[in-house]
Amino acid sequence: DTAVSQTPKYLVTQMGNDKSIKCEQNLGHDTMYWYKQDSKKFLKIMFSYNNKELIINETVPNRFSPKSPDKAHLNLHINSLELGDSAVYFCASSRRPGGRSTEAFFGQGTRLTVV
């Protein structure tokens, strides 16, 4: 069983479209994240949710909207896609804050290409 799974793995779409990336974790974790990795491998946090509550919302265009229907899922919806949104998007999860073991477990990534 995959611990953190995200779909789709590849997504090619035209500018202006709206798309969603789904993420599910079966680890029983309370915290979930979305990260964006650019072509230079730089990894930037976008959002963090703890028990369905938004904790971190970095400076991300409001075209990006996360949705957490339950604590095992954190989906990312992107409106009006732009060329600069092309990147690899990673979902991750970790245990609840305050503990010692707060390492994050990552999905395999979704490579988004906007043409």
Add this chain to the structure above:
Amino acid sequence: GNSVTQMEGPVTLSEEAFLTINCTYTATGYPSLFWYVQYPGEGLQLLLKATKADDKGSNKGFEATYRKETTSFHLEKGSVQVSDSAVYFCALSDRENNDMRFGAGTRLTVKP
């Protein structure tokens, strides 16, 4: 806010050479520290971690020691292999809110 600075590279070494990748951090609290590795086309995998000062994390021949006095967590390996070629990320996690921040990543290439 919290942040991580690491040697950006790229780093190219011959097989069996000694590896050091420097990492320093800035944190308001008392974070946990991590090294992650990303192989081509894959997600990030935890390589090692340390949760308090003077802890040494180790795995697969890699080591890093949590140095509070120098706010550092340098990654070392005594003898690298071709299979170690990957991108390495230093990271910290704030225990208050699980805010996990990553360094810029260091691409390591090991040649036979």
